[in-house]
Amino acid sequence: MNEDKYIFTLEIEVRDYELDSEGIVNNSIYLHYLEHTRHAFVKQEGIPFGSLTREGLVPVVRRMEIDYRLSLHSGDVMLSRLWIERNGPRFIFHQDIFNKETGELVVAAVVTIVNMENGRINRGDELADRIAKYLEQA
Amino acid sequence: MNEDKYIFTLEIEVRDYELDSEGIVNNSIYLHYLEHTRHAFVKQEGIPFGSLTREGLVPVVRRMEIDYRLSLHSGDVMLSRLWIERNGPRFIFHQDIFNKETGELVVAAVVTIVNMENGRINRGDELADRIAKYLEQA
Amino acid sequence: MNEDKYIFTLEIEVRDYELDSEGIVNNSIYLHYLEHTRHAFVKQEGIPFGSLTREGLVPVVRRMEIDYRLSLHSGDVMLSRLWIERNGPRFIFHQDIFNKETGELVVAAVVTIVNMENGRINRGDELADRIAKYLEQA
Amino acid sequence: MNEDKYIFTLEIEVRDYELDSEGIVNNSIYLHYLEHTRHAFVKQEGIPFGSLTREGLVPVVRRMEIDYRLSLHSGDVMLSRLWIERNGPRFIFHQDIFNKETGELVVAAVVTIVNMENGRINRGDELADRIAKYLEQA
Numbered sequence: 138m139n140e141d142k143y144i145f146t147l148e149i150e151v152r153d154y155e156l157d158s159e160g161i162v163n164n165s166i167y168l169h170y171l172e173h174t175r176h177a178f179v180k181q182e183g184i185p186f187g188s189l190t191r192e193g194l195v196p197v198v199r200r201m202e203i204d205y206r207l208s209l210h211s212g213d214v215m216l217s218r219l220w221i222e223r224n225g226p227r228f229i230f231h232q233d234i235f236n237k238e239t240g241e242l243v244v245a246a247v248v249t250i251v252n253m254e255n256g257r258i259n260r261g262d263e264l265a266d267r268i269a270k271y272l273e274q275a
Numbered sequence: 276m277n278e279d280k281y282i283f284t285l286e287i288e289v290r291d292y293e294l295d296s297e298g299i300v301n302n303s304i305y306l307h308y309l310e311h312t313r314h315a316f317v318k319q320e321g322i323p324f325g326s327l328t329r330e331g332l333v334p335v336v337r338r339m340e341i342d343y344r345l346s347l348h349s350g351d352v353m354l355s356r357l358w359i360e361r362n363g364p365r366f367i368f369h370q371d372i373f374n375k376e377t378g379e380l381v382v383a384a385v386v387t388i389v390n391m392e393n394g395r396i397n398r399g400d401e402l403a404d405r406i407a408k409y410l411e412q413a
Numbered sequence: 414m415n416e417d418k419y420i421f422t423l424e425i426e427v428r429d430y431e432l433d434s435e436g437i438v439n440n441s442i443y444l445h446y447l448e449h450t451r452h453a454f455v456k457q458e459g460i461p462f463g464s465l466t467r468e469g470l471v472p473v474v475r476r477m478e479i480d481y482r483l484s485l486h487s488g489d490v491m492l493s494r495l496w497i498e499r500n501g502p503r504f505i506f507h508q509d510i511f512n513k514e515t516g517e518l519v520v521a522a523v524v525t526i527v528n529m530e531n532g533r534i535n536r537g538d539e540l541a542d543r544i545a546k547y548l549e550q551a
Numbered sequence: 552m553n554e555d556k557y558i559f560t561l562e563i564e565v566r567d568y569e570l571d572s573e574g575i576v577n578n579s580i581y582l583h584y585l586e587h588t589r590h591a592f593v594k595q596e597g598i599p600f601g602s603l604t605r606e607g608l609v610p611v612v613r614r615m616e617i618d619y620r621l622s623l624h625s626g627d628v629m630l631s632r633l634w635i636e637r638n639g640p641r642f643i644f645h646q647d648i649f650n651k652e653t654g655e656l657v658v659a660a661v662v663t664i665v666n667m668e669n670g671r672i673n674r675g676d677e678l679a680d681r682i683a684k685y686l687e688q689a
Contacts, residue, residue: 152445152449152452153296153448153449153452154295154301154303154445154448154449156295156296157292157294157295157296158291158294158295158296158297158298158349159296159609160296163292164582164586164612164615165292165579165580165582165583165586166579168578168579168582169428169430169579172429172430172578172579173428173429173430176428176429180488195573197619198578198619199618199619200616200617200618200619201578201615201616201617201619202614202615202616202617203614203615203616204613204614205611205612205613205614205615211296212456290583290587290590291586291587291590292583292586292587297471302444302448302474302477303441303442303444303445303448304441306440306441306444307441307566307568310440310441310567310568311566311567311568314566314567318626333435335481336440336481337480337481338478338479338480338481339440339477339478339479339481340476340477340478340479341476341477341478342475342476343473343474343475343476343477350594429572430571430577430579432571432572433568433570433571433572434567434570434571434572434573434574434625435572436572439568441568487572
């Protein structure tokens with residue numbers, strides 16, 4: 138994975154209520170961070186969440202792969218970065234979270250998203266047009 | 276508070292992901308338990324949540340008072356009990372959570388709910404009719 | 414409640430995963446915002462959370478009163494403000510959350526905190542010394 | 552994946568506060584269900600969570616793959632099932648969640664867990680002994 142591929146970076150600070158009984162950020166919270174990062178990205182592109190490109194087109198997570206490398210603790214700040222690949226109707230978000238202070242990779246995720254329209258998978262051409270400049274073709 | 280007043284009891288088991296970094300159930304989780312108990316109650320009465328008595332009538336929490344007496348830990352089972360008082364349009368849920376094993380009071384809450392209809396407070400007569408047998412008049 | 418009393422303000426942005434099935438911030442999430450604000454305050458004062466003033470002294474929420482006035486939605490930014498009153502061993506955090514854009518009061522909370530030390534309530538003098546300049550005496 | 556492989560099944564009911572703004576169970580909540588199921592399994596085996604076999608041995612999630620097939624809604628009941636494979640120090644939990652009423656597969660997950668001891672990966676022989684009868688060798 139080439140660091141140059143990243144097209145978006147969001148800084149997020151750990152909040153104490155995100156820690157679990159072991160004093161580290163709970164595994165499930167990373168899904169929140171990853172989702173929050175994707176939303177911040179499409180928002181930056183002027184694509185309001187919930188109606189990715191127009192009414193009735195809904196982005197849905199189909200598959201998620203997450204490698205948990207290191208933990209985050211109270212007060213840690215992370216850099217949540219992503220790049221996107223298109224494979225037919227599937228938009229594959231490569232999302233990596235780094236500890237800002239140490240630069241170490243904390244979590245590496247690959248999130249596959251499709252666009253649903255009236256219960257069926259949409260080809261995704263509208264979304265692809267909107268973010269064409271960022272897309273790697275698979 | 277007279278124990279005989281309780282009209283509904285739900286048994287709930289603590290799940291490990293509800294613990295915070297101090298190894299006890301996080302304060303915010305009790306709001307989930309309390310809400311879950313109210314939903315289970317109205318469900319038992321045949322009142323589906325979200326449309327308390329008919330389309331467009333939405334129950335809304337207006338005020339909450341919570342006393343935190345004791346903590347719950349991994350594996351604990353609680354008895355979540357309630358009784359209801361009506362004060363005009365306000366339905367006041369008195370909700371107490373006990374540690375099932377020790378019988379001790381863990382959390383005592385008073386939750387004030389009103390029914391909203393098209394953005395305005397409804398008098399609540401329909402709901403009152405549905406649960407009349409359980410209502411204490413304030 | 415005099416607006417001039419506020420001694421600390423934190424800006425917080427709603428994240429989409431904090432919305433519930435009605436598309437508004439879930440009631441329980443406000444407890445996270447309130448806790449996060451208190452932690453940010455003590456952090457600013459150089460008091461690390463978890464050991465408020467020294468090892469073994471643990472702040473515990475004893476009682477919470479929350480009035481829910483308005484809702485927050487996706488993308489909303491809030492101003493979370495607080496002032497503190499001392500009443501013997503009890504530290505009473507008056508915490509109000511405003512919609513930054515409209516200036517409207519969203520949530521008004523009164524949170525009572527005591528310091529526990531080895532399972533007993535501490536008089537709280539150490540904490541009071543640390544934040545003396547901010548304390549209203551009840 | 553052969554249905555006969557399952558060695559443990561837990562019935563879990565969706566709680567309304569687990570729904571997100573689209574009215575379906577939020578993706579991150581499935582991590583809670585999966586964790587809760589693993590804990591229930593080791594508890595049934597008499598292995599208390601947190602100290603899988605003895606003091607100092609801590610199970611850690613290293614990798615997670617989740618396929619989201621269908622959604623769960625308010626009131627749905629799921630059957631959360633698992634079987635386990637060992638591959639050296641890695642314990643691979645194959646976890647599938649079914650809608651109890653329809654029998655349909657909702658989520659299919661593969662969760663890789665290692666045992667950490669004093670910051671290093673343990674070979675996992677103790678855990679393997681405890682659950683030997685259930686283990687598939689990879």
